[in-house]
Amino acid sequence: MKHIFIINIIIVLLSGCATPTSLYTWSNYSTLAHNYLKNSDETSTTKLFDGYDEVINNQRGTRSAVPPGIYADYAFLLLEQGEIERAREMLSKEMTLYPESKVFIEHILKMIEE
Numbered sequence: 632m633k634h635i636f637i638i639n640i641i642i643v644l645l646s647g648c649a650t651p652t653s654l655y656t657w658s659n660y661s662t663l664a665h666n667y668l669k670n671s672d673e674t675s676t677t678k679l680f681d682g683y684d685e686v687i688n689n690q691r692g693t694r695s696a697v698p699p700g701i702y703a704d705y706a707f708l709l710l711e712q713g714e715i716e717r718a719r720e721m722l723s724k725e726m727t728l729y730p731e732s733k734v735f736i737e738h739i740l741k742m743i744e745e
Contacts, residue, residue, distance in 0.1 A: 652692065654698075655690065660682050660683075663678050666679075667679040679708065687702075696728060699728075700725070703722060703736065706722045706739075
């Protein structure tokens, strides 16, 4: 009986040592976004575009999905660059992947139309 108790304690302790995996892979998005907001120059814009591509194309999180808001944020940057069609495409992807954002995204799409 004592051995079973000790084995159960060891199992519980070792199971707590498992490395948690995150739902999404953000890469270095937060640093790039911060640099873009801080500098707003061509270099930081280019690096942020590359960062978006990395986050979108290299998902290794448990959901294997693009994090919420990435497509919408990418669309906003595309709108600032005048790439309206690509921005619409990104907003549509955000709406498809996260249907709870539909009302907000549709409002943005209407604003683009005007």
